Amino acid sequence: MILFEAKEVTKRFATQTALDRVSVSVPEQSIYGLLGPNGAGKTTLIRIINQITAPDSGAIFLNGRPINPDDVNSIGYLPEERGLYRKMKVGEQALYLAQLKGLSHAEAMRRLKYWFKKLAIIDWWDKKVEELSKGMQQKVQFVTTVLHEPKLLIFDEPFTGFDPINVKQIKDEILFLRERGATIIFSTHNMSSVEELCDNITLINKAQTILEGSVEKIRHDWAGNEFEVVFGGEVNPSSNGNFTLLSSVFDEGKSRVVIKASEPVDNNAILRAMTAAGQVLSFNPALPSMNEIFIRVVETKNKEAVKN
Numbered sequence: 001m002i003l004f005e006a007k008e009v010t011k012r013f014a015t016q017t018a019l020d021r022v023s024v025s026v027p028e029q030s031i032y033g034l035l036g037p038n039g040a041g042k043t044t045l046i047r048i049i050n051q052i053t054a055p056d057s058g059a060i061f062l063n064g065r066p067i068n069p070d071d072v073n074s075i076g077y078l079p080e081e082r083g084l085y086r087k088m089k090v091g092e093q094a095l096y097l098a099q100l101k102g103l104s105h106a107e108a109m110r111r112l113k114y115w116f117k118k119l120a121i122i123d124w125w126d127k128k129v130e131e132l133s134k135g136m137q138q139k140v141q142f143v144t145t146v147l148h149e150p151k152l153l154i155f156d157e158p159f160t161g162f163d164p165i166n167v168k169q170i171k172d173e174i175l176f177l178r179e180r181g182a183t184i185i186f187s188t189h190n191m192s193s194v195e196e197l198c199d200n201i202t203l204i205n206k207a208q209t210i211l212e213g214s215v216e217k218i219r220h221d222w223a224g225n226e227f228e229v230v231f232g233g234e235v236n237p238s239s240n241g242n243f244t245l246l247s248s249v250f251d252e253g254k255s256r257v258v259i260k261a262s263e264p265v266d267n268n269a270i271l272r273a274m275t276a277a278g279q280v281l282s283f284n285p286a287l288p289s290m291n292e293i294f295i296r297v298v299e300t301k302n303k304e305a306v307k308n
Contacts, residue, residue, distance in 0.1 A: 009058035018044040033201035076150035091125035101148035134161030191291035225261040226286040235278035
């Protein structure tokens with residue numbers, strides 16, 4: 001079931017087109033990556049979802065019906081920018097924001113204590129926001145975003161200011177929220193996080209959608225003719241007419257080899273050559289990272305735009 005959908009959304013500001021007929025379909029209880037270079041149009045789409053601004057054309061749907069102002073209470077939005085009042089105390093502010101989302105004082109206190117203890121920030125309750133580091137402020141904002149248990153969560157660069165330990169903690173919490181039924185739109189430049197968290201992605205460049213689909217399928221589609229072969233023992237196969245050796249690393253009793261097959265690809269011939277070279281433990285497509293795909297797709301589209 002599709003929880004959120006944007007259909008042919010276009011938004012212009014004076015002479016600049018921020019979104020040009022962009023469509024996105026986000027399945028229920030999934031983590032959906034909204035990717036793109038700076039200025040691609042991601043933030044504009046997020047602002048439209050949150051009804052901060054409206055599209056010039058196209059439509060936004062939530063739960064299969066056109067989105068309306070009351071749906072704001074069903075959405076949790078963690079912006080990249082800090083949005084806390086610096087002079088207020090952390091607990092006082094979190095309680096205020098929770099009540100704005102419709103929670104009673106008692107329910108807000110119960111949920112806040114749960115999350116503050118879970119993220120080990122209960123000692124910050126009486127501190128002023130200006131006393132906190134950027135990462136600490138981001139943790140507080142994360143709590144206030146998820147506290148009212150919205151069906152749709154939108155995280156815009158949620159790991160900004162975090163060290164690796166806190167990044168892992170917030171990643172775990174995002175996965176926990178999905179398990180509990182939340183649907184998540186995740187905007188980031190961190191492609192390793194995309195591979196870890198996202199089920200599907202849309203890549204926007206210069207206001208247009210240039211790539212979309214499941215992360216797994218996209219990586220396989222962009223695999224090309226490269227393969228990763230793992231051998232038992234130290235093996236360094238020589239290139240031949242069927243393949244070219246790209247790299248070979250020996251570690252902990254195994255050789256991890258990457259080869260590029262010749263066109264047309266004859267997998268059987270390559271596998272025979274590999275088994276002749278040594279004991280083959282695994283033979284799989286060498287999948288490119290989402291970071292590599294991101295760069296290749298954007299650069300290709302930008303070159304095409306220059307030619308036209």
